[in-house]
Amino acid sequence: MQSIQDPRQQYPAPPYPQSPQDHPGSDATLAPKADHGETSYKGSGKLTDRKALITGGDSGIGRAVALAFAREGADVLISYLSEEQDAQETVRLIEEAGRKAVAVKGDIQDEAHCQELVNRAIGEFGQLDILVNNAAYQMNHTSFLDISTEEFDRTFRTNVYAMFFLSKAALPLMRPGGSIINTTSIQAYQPEPSLLAYAATKAAIANFTKSLAKEAIEVGVRVNAVAPGPVWTPLIPSTMPEEKVKSFGEDSLLGRAAQPVELSPIYVLLASQEGSYITGMIYGATGGRPIA
Template sequence: MQTLQDPRQQYPVPPYDQSPQPHPGSDQKMSPQADHGETSYQGSGKLSGRKALITGGDSGIGRAIALTFAREGADVLIAYLSEENDAQETVRLVEEAGRKAIAVRGDIQDEAHCQQLIQQAVDDLGGLDILVNNAAFQMNHDSIAELSSEEFDRTFRTNVYAMFYLCKAALPVMKPGSSIINTTSIQAYQPEPTLLAYAATKAAIANFTKALAKEAIEKGIRVNAVAPGPVWTPLIPSTMPEEKVKSFGEDSLLGRAAQPIEIAPIFVLLASQEGSYITGMIYGVTGGRPIA
């Protein structure tokens, strides 16, 4: 039996001693270290035999999803941008759980790459039952005047266009009972002006999810989204001012940021048979901050 813990004290609280990182950041350089469920998560066969593709699967929430999926019995293909060491660590964790792991490097802004990811999942995993659109790009700016058109475009291409490319390519090869899960954010509902472009993409993801769910269910495929609040991932020290990083998450009711493993079990639910009556929904995991 697990020992009950006060959720406010279960993980480190601010101030954090993390130093800045170059984008997109590395899990290996996080301080305090992020928890992806390496020692805490035990599966029970909820995803036995499933085949999953997870974007941004090298670190943060994506790594936690890959690990929990593997411990639930799924084989996993992770797509990542450039952090080779992080990607190989995720592969190691998945293989240690006894499941097949494939890591594919590339930029999901490119539609052809997204199409190839779907085909590789089908070819190398033997099918595709779960698509997780998790990868994201963000930068902080004090003013819209500092936000370039090029960066605005990159944010939408990474966060929204790639989701569109992948869903469009995935739906024809997915069978009834499959699941698509998108990562939106509390920023879709409570946007910060410093994250103007990112917040707008997350609102688009929420809307896209609800609309696609109505079409996909005609094929027996469920589409949902998870809306995290503050989560301790490499994206934070690689995109936010150092002072904000130190206090990151202290405005939640728990007084701290979530760890990736506190987000991943929702993805397991939505991917599994236990979530069979859930589609077109947005699940908030925000430490008590409301989503409307």
């Protein structure tokens, strides 16, 4: 059993010593190291023999969710863009938990790739019970005028179109009791001008979640979303100016960024039978900043 801790001092607070990274960033060189639950998350069989597909599962929130799902008894397929080393570490953690792990490289902007991810999950596991649309693209700009059409399009195709592609492919194959979980953000509710394109996609994800939930429940599938605040992942030093990285999360009530493991229990709840009466909801995990 974990000892009770003061959440303000539970994890490192700014200033962070992290140096800039090339996009999409690597977990292996994060400073301080991110906690995905490697030594702290304890499973209790909440997802025994479930089969899950998680996008962006190589690092950050995706890795923490993959690890938690595996320790709860699920087999997991993760998709990732290019970070082979990070993806293989996630695979190792899943297999160390005694579950089957599959890692598939590719760009979820492509509808055919999204269809192949669902087909691969069905082929590997025989079924698909949980879809986590988590992968995201963001870039930071001092002015809206600096956002190119190509970047705006990439942000929407990665964050919104891929969710549409994957949900459309997966829903007809999911059994009653299945769960779709999308990752939105506090940016959907308190958008920063420097993240205009990303924030707009996260608002779309929240809206999509509530709308799809009304249809998906007709076949017994629940649809929810998690809205994180600042979370310490490779996306931060690979997309934000160095001065923002060093102070990342200091504006939360806890005075620090979240660690990925602090988000994963919410995904477990939403995927599990304990969450059977929860659908069409957005769960905030923002360190105290409001999402209403």
